[in-house]
Amino acid sequence: DAGVIQSPRHEVTEMGQEVTLRCKPISGHDYLFWYRQTMMRGLELLIYFNNNVPIDDSGMPEDRFSAKMPNASFSTLKIQPSEPRDSAVYFCASSLSVGTVGGYTFGSGTRLTVV
């Protein structure tokens, strides 16, 4: 398996623009997670899905953020409109379980810069 695949690897956009981050989880993993990493706040959980259904979105910062998982092999995280404070590395991860055995497999991340 190629692992968790994220695209793009880097994104530079202007404030106010829409940004879409994409993720392909490992086949057979029922759980998909979106995390955001910054120096100040570390790794923060934004949202996670189980079998394509959003389970916990309490970490989504505000209504400008939305996430979808239309099928088992694809998820998107959208920011509209983007702001400079959204600059961070966004990670997608997938796993067989939510918090126990097996661990999470992370993608290589998308580094987002909003200018």
Place this chain on the structure above:
Amino acid sequence: QQQVKQSPQSLIVQKGGIPIINCAYENTAFDYFPWYQQFPGKGPALLIAIRPDVSEKKEGRFTISFNKSAKQFSLHIMDSQPGDSATYFCAASTRGGTALIFGKGTTLSVSS
């Protein structure tokens, strides 16, 4: 989010030294405590994990020590090598459905 507090923020040791990274938690419902290792430009990767029914777990040069009464756990790296230079994250979750909550990370530098 319930917190997992990690220290120190950064650590420098010489090759062969034994760096120790500490984490503390508050939620007694947590029952799974993994450590993740992250190299620059990569996502975190599972290194080792422990459950609260044991006090210690070893995998190669990496050891987790767990103190349930103090609600603390730590990572020890024996005979550290320059290749161990990375950022280490502790985390915690519950069997009941809480996704992993991560500490803020420790940047380890092992000098040769």
